[in-house]
Amino acid sequence: MxxxxxxxxxxxxxxxxxxxxxxxxxxxxxxxxxxxxxxxxxxxxxxxxxxxxxxxxxxxxxxxxxxxxxxxxxxxxxxxxxxxxxxxxxxxxxxxxxxxxxxxxxxxxxxxxxxxxxxxxxxxxxxxxxxxxxxxxxxxxxxxxxxxxxxxxxxxxxxxxxxxxxxxxxxxxxxxxxxxxxxAEQIAFAQAQTLAIRQDANFNGGDYYGGPFPEDGLALARRIAHITYRSAAELEGRFGREPQAPESPLQGGVLAARGRYQVESYLDHQGNKLVRRFDANSYIAITEALMSHDIxxxxxxxxxxxxxxxxxxxxxxxxxxxxxxxxxxxxxxxxxxxxxxxxxxxxxxxxxxxxxxxxxxxxxxxxxxxx
Missing domain, CATH: 3.40.50.1820 (Alpha/Beta hydrolase fold, catalytic domain)
Known part of the structure; x- marks a missing residue:
């Protein structure tokens, strides 16, 4: 109410x-x-x-x-x-x-x-x-x-x-x-995030309520954003080139079956966390509001x-x-x-x-x- x-x-x-x-x-x-x-x-x-x-x-x-x-x-x-x-x-x-x-x-x-x-x-x-x-x-x-x-x-x-x-x-x-x-660079990063959502198969032009939500697009947008939120030194120090055990990025025989690096698993986690608590359209609306920032x-x-x-x-x-x-x-x-x-x-x-x-x-x- x-x-x-x-x-x-x-x-x-x-x-x-x-x-x-x-x-x-x-x-x-x-x-x-x-x-x-x-x-x-x-x-x-x-x-x-x-x-x-x-x-x-x-x-x-x-x-x-x-x-x-x-x-x-x-x-x-x-x-x-x-x-x-x-x-x-x-x-x-x-x-x-x-x-x-x-x-x-x-x-x-x-x-x-x-x-x-x-x-x-x-x-x-x-x-x-x-x-x-x-x-x-x-x-x-x-x-x-x-x-x-x-x-x-x-x-x-x-x-x-x-x-x-x-x-x-x-x-x-x-x-x-x-x-x-x-x-311009900040707007470019933001546009990549909003486009990730808009290109999700479930986005339906923004009218997805009542149907499947564009979760994959929102999770990808968060991955892109999170890379900018953390420094290169932070990512290197925490993850380096380590594989996500027991997976191996160099095994599996084909590209679609390869394992992940730890940093990939970390970004997957960040994307999935946001999907559970945020609306994709709101992510676009607020991101575009931030793109408008010019005092x-x-x-x-x-x-x-x-x-x-x-x-x-x-x-x-x-x-x-x-x-x-x-x-x-x-x-x-x-x-x-x-x-x-x-x-x-x-x-x-x-x-x-x-x-x-x-x-x-x-x-x-x-x-x-x-x-």
Whole structure:
């Protein structure tokens, strides 16, 4: 059931709730009627609503950032929770499932006005559109200004869009492992992933609900993505050229019967895990939203665009990231007004270090949120 939320100090912590925010006119044209946003909260909103922090999830992340009343582990517990840098004993923390997602917000699997799933009819939603939608939910929660908005990867792009689209509503902004725009290479990787899904025999143009799901295409998309999430050194160190025992890549007689290398088995595992929890159309919708990421679109050069925001910025990168290179974070920081450091997570793992090693920046993030 969809619940329209008015200003409240929501008592449940880490429990998915739903809000209807009305129709949403879209940047690329068209409209989504009666949009629902799924979200979770932790902590208590204070009397003047000045302690609200928004944490934006990455591409296939959910709203469950940290533990709550269910005690289910969250995906960024090094960052948020009681006593963590984003201290839920101090802050009212909010996480919102992006429009187009499959964790409760309106997306391709949601009913359209005719009662059937949107499927192939779901419109293109940009990160800017999702920010406008989230602002309406913030209004319903009574939050006129965020103490901080932060995120990593696509979550960082969403945080940056918030700071520029609603500069009067963001006091601090942490942008981790992402640049000011998706590059041609990043768009190319993304297109390969969406094409893998679209070419699945069961995709049916996006109208596969009620029939076989395009699981093979989604699993292949995840394999492609995961290669960019991990560094070459990480893959070499963990797997090298080792076979997946008892299989042998050099036995079997024919190509179709050969065994796998360990790294192939690892990618198979990652693809199969995502298939069990994610919708293929949502993967396409959100990936295309990330492809749209360009903070300067319709706004002018990067320094001019960033000057719109008066937020205090925190910029960070993973030193081994080969999806969003540290140079993109340095370019962003150099274009911001004043002197903005680029904090570096040292992790051989690659892009995913923004999730697994965020604890390295605990001291710096605490300082940013205490300034």
């Amino acid at each position: 969809t619940v329209t939320v008015t200003r409240t100090t929501v008592p449940e912590h880490g429990i998915v709730r739903y809000a209807s925010i009305g129709g949403l006119d879209l940047e690329a044209g068209g409209c989504l009627p009666d949009v629902t946003l799924a979200y979770e909260t932790w902590g208590t909103l204070n009397a003047d609503a000045s302690n609200a922090v928004l944490i934006e999830h990455a591409l296939t992340g959910s709203t469950h950032v940290t533990r709550g009343d269910t005690d289910e582990p969250g995906w960024w517990e090094q960052l948020a929770g009681p006593g963590a840098p984003v201290d839920t004993d101090r802050f009212f923390v909010v996480s919102i499932n992006i429009v187009g997602g499959c964790y409760g917000s309106t997306g391709p699997s949601s009913p359209a006005p005719d009662g059937a799933p949107w499927g192939s009819r779901f419109p293109l939603v940009t990160l800017r559109d999702s920010t406008v939608a989230e602002a309406r939910l913030a209004d319903q929660l009574g939050i006129r200004s965020w103490f901080a908005v932060l995120g990593g990867s696509m979550g960082g792009a969403r945080a940056l869009e918030w700071a520029i689209t609603f500069p009067e509503r963001v006091q601090r902004c942490a942008v981790i492992s992402v640049g000011a725009a998706s590059t 300067c679109r319709g706004r002018g050069p990067l320094p001019e665009t960033l000057a719109r925001s008066g937020a205090r910025f925190f910029v960070a990168a993973v030193d081994s990231d080969r999806l969003y290179f540290p140079a993109q974070s340095r370019e962003l920081a150099a274009a911001l007004p004043g002197e903005v450091d680029v904090h570096v997570i040292e992790a051989p793992i690659g892009h995913d270090g923004f999730l697994t090693e965020i604890g390295q920046l605990g001291r710096q993030l605490r300082a940013h949120l205490s300034a």
